[in-house]
Amino acid sequence: MSGTVASGDGVLPRQVLDPLRLPFSGMRLIEASAGTGKTFTIAALYLRLVLGHGSGGDGMRPLAPAEILVVSFTEAATEELRDRIRRRLAAAAACFRSDPATAADADGDAALQALRAEYPPQQWPGCARTLQLAAEAMDDAAVSTIHGWCNRMLREHAFASNSLFVQTLESDQQELLAEVVRDYWRTFIVPLDAAAAGELRQWWSGPEALQQVVARLLDDVALLPAAVPPQDALGRARALRQQRLAELKAPWRSWVGELHDLLDAAVAQRLVDGRKLQGRHYRPWLEALRAWHEDAAMGSPDLTKTGWERLTPAGLRDAWKSGAPPEHPALLAIAGLASELAALPQARDEVLCHAARWVAERFAGEQEARAQMGFNELLTRLAAALHGDGGERLAAAIRQQFPVALIDEFQDTDPVQYRIFDAVYRPAPDSAPAALILIGDPKQAIYAFRGADIHTYLAARSACSGGIYTLLTNFRASREMVAATNHCFAFAEQRREGSGAFGFRSAAGNPLPFEAAQAQGRADALQVDGASLPALVAGVLPAAGDKGLSKTEYLALMAVACAAEIVRLLNLGQAGRAGFVAGGGLRPLRPADMAVLVSNRSEADAIRSALLQRGVRSVYLSDRDSVFDSDEALELQHWLAAVAEPDDPRLLRSALATATLALGWHELDALQHDETAWEARVVQFRGYRDCWLRQGVLPMLRRLLHDFSVPARLLGRLAGASPGAQPPPPGGERTLTNLLHLAELLQQASALLDGPQALLRHLAGQRRQPAAAAAGDARQLRLESDAELLQVVTVHKAKGLEYPLVFLPFACNYRAITSRSRPPLKWHDAAGRPQLSLNSDPAIVELADRERLAEDLRKLYVALTRAQHLTWLGVAPLVGLQRSAFGHLLGGGEELAPDELPLWLQALAAGCPHIALVPAAAASDARFRTPESRRQVGSARESARVWREHWWIASYSALRIAAADDAVASPAAAETAAEEILRETRETGERLLGTTPAEAPVVTASLHDFPRGAEAGTFLHGLLEASAAEGFAQVAGDAALRHELVARCCRTSGREQWIGLLSAWLQGFLTRPWELPAGEAAAATTLRLRELAAARAEMEFWLPVHAVDLLQVDQLVCRHTLAGAPRPPLQAGQLNGMLKGFIDLVFEHQGRHYVVDYKSNWLGPAAAAYTPAALRAAILHARYDLQYVLYLVALHRLLRARLPDYDYDRHVGAAVYVFLRGGDAACRGLHVERPPRRLIDELDALFAGRQVAPQY
Secondary structure, eight states, rough: OOOOOOOTTTTEEEEOOOTTTTTOOOOEEEEEEEEEEEEEOOOOOOOOHHHHHHHHHHHHOOOGGGEEEEEEESSSHHHHHHHHHHHHHHHHHHHHSSSSHHHHHHHOOOOHHHHHHSSSSHHHHHHHHHHHHHHTTTSSSSSEEEHHHHHHHHHHHHHEEEEEEEEOEOOOOOHHHHHHHHIIIIIIITOOOOHHHHHHHHOSSSSHHHHHHHHGGGGGGGGGGOOHHHHHHHHHHHHHHHHHHHHHHHHHHHHHHHHHHHHHHHHHTTTTTTTOOOOHHHHHHHHHHHHHHTTTTSSSOOOOOOHHHHHHHHHHHHHHHHSOOOOOOHHHHHHHHHHHHSSSOOOHHHHHHHHHHHHHHHHHHHHHHHHHHHOOHHHHHHHHHHHHHHHHHHHHHHHHHHHHHHHHHHHHHHHHHHHHHHHSSOTTTOOOEEEEEEEOOOGGOOOOGGGHHHHHHHHHHHHHHSSEEOOOEEEESOOHHHHHHHHOOOOOOOSSSSSSTOOOBTBOSSSSSSOOOOOOOOOOOETTTTTEEEEEEEEEEOOOOOOOHHHHHHHHHHHHHHHHHHHHHHHHHHHEEEEEEETTTEEEOGGGEEEEESSSSSHHHHHHHHHTTTTTEEEEEESSSGGGSHHHHHHHEEEEEEEHHOHHHHHHHHHSTTTOOOHHHHHHHTTTTTTTHHHHHHHHHHHHHHHHHHOOOHHHHHHHHHHHHHHHTTTTTOOOOTTTTTOOTTHHHHHHHHHHHHHHHHHHHTTHHHTTHHHHHHHHHHHSSSSTOSTTTTTOOOOOOSSEEEEEEHHHHHTOOOOOEEEEEETTTTOOOOOOSSSSSSEOTTOOOOOEEEEEEEOHHHHHHHHHHHHHHHHHHHHHHHHEEEEEEEEEOOTGGGSSSHHHHHTTTOOOOOGGHHHHHHHHHHTTTTTEEOOOOOOOOOOOOOOHHHHSSOOOOOOOOOOOOOHHHHHHHGOBBBTTTOOOOSSSOOOOHHHHHHHHHHHHHHHOOOOOOOOOOSSOOOOSSSSSSSHHHHHHHHHHHHHHHHHHHHHHHHHHHHHHHHHHHHHHHTGGGHHHHHHHHHHHHEEEEEEOOOOOOOEEEEEGGGOSEEEEEEEEEEEEEEEEEEEHHHHHHHHGGGGGOOOOOOOOEEEEEEEEEEEEEEEEEEEEEEEEEEEEOOSSGGGGGGHHHHHHHHHHHTHHHHEEEHHHHHHHHHHHOTTTTTOOHHHEEEEEEGGGGGEEEEEEEEEEEEEOOHHHHHHHHHHHHHHOOOOO
């Protein structure tokens, strides 16, 4: 659809958008009314950019997802956009992959088919591939929030933006701000004299109070006037105030006496009512006025309330019996004296301006010094870089990186954000093709409290050189709902007088007119008893006489009326009489189909309370509520304080008295008298402290909640509770959700904090923050249940969402800006420039309230466009109704008398059959009738044991001999070689042979007298490992090096007396020849350790084993080693996982590889005990045969992986087991065996999980 929308009132012409024809050049604005498919349009434009569609006219090439910038204003919105674009790309790819022969007749997405029709069929496969690749690349797409994108630009263009390469983004800068404000207080407030300090303390009690005020000014500090330091401002104000006070007091020198005479005469002549005016009344008043006159420092006379009222012309007239009372200038002066005194010069605003400016400057300096940035600084620093020296070069680099930018929700922009995008994409004659597409709806600009500025949007719209486009077809709501909403705003727009539907119409034009949306309609319809309901229903409360309802009365009465209507509809839905009809069937109405929109928590509390009384459960969602503002946060602070210091009775009693722990009064009182019970609680909280220190705050809090049965009680699921037991407390799910949410946040924070006290300070600081400062996705209140509950949602949170039925019970409510409103007051001048004031001048208050009303009108538009089928409004003759958004729609600002409200409503409904006016329901006893089966809580689910594969890491020392007394599997393999040696020595021969204590060495080069036992064996292994590290040849050939090495090892283990013996023994061990016997394919050979050219000590290996039967391994080893000699069998078991070990030495000699293992076993007191038979017996007894076979399997696998021509028979030598104490024996203490290849192959296959044929 194309065409031009007629435009008057000074608004630029607009065209109805055709997504396939929008040029990608210059700055273009798309205004998308509510429900018109804004996200769908963004995805459609994205497809065109990926394909390069339409590039012939604007020179835009096909772009990758990383080159298309898409910006939204919340993390949730960006994730939704990314997902929607990804799915759209995938759907488009599928569309282009369809068969060209059948494509024309296929049913499908009309928009995708229209895009496909722009390309000849022979290009479809290429387009499909491009779209599919783009869909797969969406994880790297430039879809982000404005703050995330600015952060990326500052980081990636650090040189051009004059930014640091490494900066920390701080989401919470309250502590730094507090530090800066304290600096200001110390610098300017502390040096003040007593009088000035006392005056200032009337406004702010300390730095914390000043911080709360200053924090609201920091974003707008440029709008504040320059100010002098507090000392000068206070001094100047004091002088002016004293001068004005002297002027006010001067006439009272004579006035007091004159008034005294006048009143005495009136009383004496009985001209006044004695009940209202007597001498004992007015004489103290006159004395107070005299004291005030005489005391130059007194600011105000000490009059009672009656004195202030009676000593005025009106007060004296009220007390005068008949006729007119006498006139006197003193009476007139007192009537205006209070306002005169209130208007005396004060330095508060000037001091505040100075503080805000100083703090802002110091805060920025501290951020720079600490390399920190807040979210605001992300924008301001990039904007400054773009408008500073080299800004055009930076803008060109960003344009080259992102030739096209799509800015979503642009109505929520602010001046800084617009300056950034305008600087980057401002058309330049010699620049490469680039486009800035702004998408927004000014009628939904409702985030002024976050800094959004609709006037910036209007300025951007005026600057759009490429044109303005509109989306006017509503795809969300039914035709009737769209027509009713159109009628409401058209009613206000068509009124000749006033400021139009949105408060912007003036003599100069209307930059924000209302344009009626068109309706696509819906396939389903809401019906009750087979009949359709009006789309817009106004439930009207009657007027109580000629006086309107107060806001308190309105909230209470309308909450009841709205809840009654909701219950009525839900009960009809339960009965199958109300629901949604589509395709011939009816889906009953459920609570999840309804949403109640409110403006703030007080409204939410009112409607939720009324709903709960009628059996309707609800959840409350707001984007301004922080979980740290909840009552649970305070209780959690009490708990943590008690856990941190459980011996402090004050803290512990405060924690135990919290409502959530629900200890009874009797139990709490008993703790005052029962020492045993009190000590038990102290011990309990000490346990929580230990848990906190060991495991963290989250596990500790879960344990505490479990111990006090908090989850079960809050959810009404206490074990053993009878069917008629007391129901769970109201809001139990909300309380439990908040507690768990807070526990998670504290666990995250604890990772960056040091100790419990730091976490307590963090929690206290978060609770002190205002809700807006603590806002953020992580801190917002979570949905407490995934049950189908009715939702109570703020209008701000509901923006962008839709619901089948929407209720606006408090549509007439408003919060006007008055002279008592908290400063600063903000408004815009005629040129749209922002203004700010710290005082409440009536003219400024009127301007600020006018802007408040304009935003309330836009909020009302957002609220009225959330429903798919029905919107219910709560209307009442509220006092000041004309100041509300709904009152403005009715009367355009005219005063609406309570008795005239029905006439105004009839005028609004006239001409629209989809609007109904009905009396608001009165209070009743009707409740939502849920089926009994839905209320019953089923039995708790029981967790069934999940059998997992038994996977573990084993070693040789974990394998046990069946006959051993301690045949218990080790839980895990040794982590180091020393640990493995220690385990092996303890669990084999030394366990049977015993140990001896260390004695003085015999002066001989024998090792027989060296201490026995596991520690001694580990020491000898360590000595030989250290020798291997130094090099056997170097140690054997260098006596000094050898002595130093032995001495170092001995000193670390307390064996200094053995240094000489061990040095001599080591020399002999390294130089003694080893005679290795011939094998099946190897000749006999002789070697010395000092002569080895290639050796590796303590080689670690890991062998994967898959369900290996230990008895099968034992059978294979026994059959193929030591000639099948009998030996102790292994204990039955299974290896599944990894087999880990450390080989003492692996060396290569004459092309063959050998494994060596050192044994410190003591077989006898002399070399004669170390015969081959004795060594063989020790091997069999300790099952070392199994150990060296495992070592050889590991060596076999290593060589097979490393040697191209590996062959076991040619490359593997043997296993050499060296009994260290038998070096002087004829056999040199060597046991040498080379198991057959068949054994190694069979074990290799067995470990790999391959079947090995049994042999008998």
